[in-house]
Amino acid sequence: MGLSSRLECKRAMLVDTQTQFPTHSFQAENMLAALEKVRMELGPEAIIVSTRKVASGPAWQVWKKPVVEVVAMGTGTPAPSQQSVPVETSPAIVPSPPEPLVETQPIPVEEIDTTVEQAIDIAEKAVSKELETTRSKNPYRMLGDSNSPLSSVKQRLLEQGVDGDLVESLARVCLRNFSQQALTDPLRVNEYIQQQLAVKIRSLSPQAVAASQVVSLVGPSGAGKTNTTAKLLAYYQQESKKELHWLSADTIRAGAIAQARVYSETLEIPLQLAYGPSEAADICKEAKGGLTLVDTPGFTPTRESSVIRIGDMLSALPQQITLLVVSATEKEQDVMAAISVLRPFNLKAMIVTKMDATDHFGSIFNAAWRSHLPLAFLTSGPDVIDDLRPADPREFVGTLFGIRAS
Incomplete structure (x- = not known):
């Protein structure tokens, strides 16, 4: 039997049934509530004739709230007290409905004779599916999903010690800019967050450092200033044509002068000692034109x-500039305190040493981001030659993700 023949049979059956049992209309705020009304009034075996959305309220009301209308008929003669008001006096004719707020969605032919119990089951499954679809389409669900790439990145950065508010802000920016499919790609999410972090910090080029005549390396004890001075001189021996001078004002620490002499002899750069501010100033003046x-x-x-x-x-x-030398293991509060003290003395940038001594770089990142102090150089290990490189914000941010420069 073809579809048209089955349709005619269904309609004939419906008209015949309506002749015996009148149709009733039920309205509610949602489908499940309307079906419950049908079940209460007509019983669980009631037949669903049609469903649609209509406008509720009087005709003169401009803003009409949409409701769901279900037209159904019972399979037996209900008690008068249980009967709802019939929609039509003639049982064979379906009445004209109220003006619909939205276009009516017709019920498939196969579902015309669905019982109210079956309809409720279908409606409940549809609601559950819609809720699940809504949740899956909600991008902010990714923030609470511990298995999502974005949540993994957040957890990684928080473990590194990166500021929590900043991490949360970047995650939400990612959610706004990424499609659902893109949010499931770990490589794209990681790359995007790294780019956003990299623009939060600045760098100072080696050329900008060398443009000054005097560069003072200042930092807490144990930061590696003497070793870093040697590395900088080795770097500028290869990258600059300026005459280089090494002035050591660290004459109190035990072994400091001996250490500096070994480095200066290896680099073949004369070492000069200054035991006070005035002596240091005189030496710098004599070295006019070079880089001290x-x-x-x-x-x-x-x-x-x-x-x-x-x-x-x-x-x-x-004519001096100051570079703050700090270990990668330094606490954020201590770095910020040093930056605050050195600001009045032409503090230009920061050199991060001992990059090989830790796997956590959130403190240094936070200090660079909060203070807006550029990074100038990064260094790791004891080797003087080829162990210092100009700071690249992308490279430094990569360390937060476990990526080390080769």
């Missing part, structure tokens, strides 16, 4: 005497 790197004593930003001593030295040096 000043290795200063270690200082503690929380000790007033230490701050005064380093301040006197930096104030005496002509």
